[in-house]
Amino acid sequence: MTANRTADGEPSAIQVIDLCKNFGSVEVLKGVSLDARKGDVVAIIGGSGSGKSTLLRCTNFLETPTSGKIIVDGEEVAMRADGRPANRRQIERIRSRLGMVFQSFNLWTHRTLLENVIEVPVHVLGMHRDAATARAFDLLDRVGLRDKADTYPAYLSGGQQQRAAIARALAVDPTVMLFDEPTSALDPELVGDVLRVIRDLAQEGRTMLLVTHEMKFAREVASHVLYLSEGRIEEQGPPEQLFANPRSERLQQFLQTVH
Ligand SMILES: Nc1ncnc2c1ncn2[C@@H]1O[C@H](COP(=O)(O)OP(=O)(O)OP(=O)(O)O)[C@@H](O)[C@H]1O
Ligand SMILES: [Mg+2]
Secondary structure, three states, X not given: XXXXXOOOOOEEEEEEEEEEEEEOOEEEEEEEEEEEEOOOEEEEEEOOOOOHHHHHHHHOOOOOOOEEXXXXXXXXXXXXXXXXXXXXXXXXXXXXXXXXXXXXXOOOOOXXXXXHHHHHXXXXXXXXXXXXXXXXXXXXXXXXXXXXXXXXXXXOOHHHHHHHHHHHHHOOOOOEEEEEOOXXXXXXXXXXXXXXXXXXXXXXXXXXXXXXXXXXXXXXXXXXXXEEEOOEEEEEEOHHHHHHOOOOHHHHHHHHHHO
């Protein structure tokens, strides 16, 4: 299958085209499109209830979009007329290329960190346990948790749990990492270590969609910023422009409330 290519020749890692999502009669996403090329870090900002989490959750089919297209690595997700995915196995395959990190960590509490990290590679992707374990140790090392491999999540701080969740998401070598407010449940003193890990990933060219309320961080790591308001992209552009020179009045107001 040929990859979709953007104007400057870089292949798209993920494209979302005219995505709509209704919950009952409430329209939460009203036609959102984005295109992240390999290595792009797309920050998604916006007020509470603007649809940021719904956008990420539709992207990896934790929610069923009402309409629109999702294309990962050039492969379009087949949907039926009612918006439901046509092919469960395709969804599982595509989901395994998207590493999701949630606000609330969502580690498996009855498994050690090592077991958390190797679970999907071994049981879903069929990777050999020894190879998965060696890779898991490397990943835990990268996030500063190698010595906690045999520890259960309950014995770790929120920041450590979130770094473990990032290692777990990286274990499948995802095409795109999806972060939904990865630091908003953390005590302030634990935020820095998690941001450092995400910054390293950005610097090594990992493609990401990053929902965040850390505006300074978004400005520093993002290649592109989307401002969502009431289910639409109200404004988008490079971070310098969006943060220093916002055009829309709503964005100007939003930035005043978060600064
Ligand atoms: N499963 C659901 N059923 C009904 N309504 C929902 C559901 N999930 C989200 N919504 C509604 O959709 C809107 C957008 O929610 P969403 O969680 O995407 O916002 P958000 O931008 O992530 O907000 P926050 O910054 O508070 O996390 C909200 O009005 C929310 O109540
Ligand atoms: Mg949210």
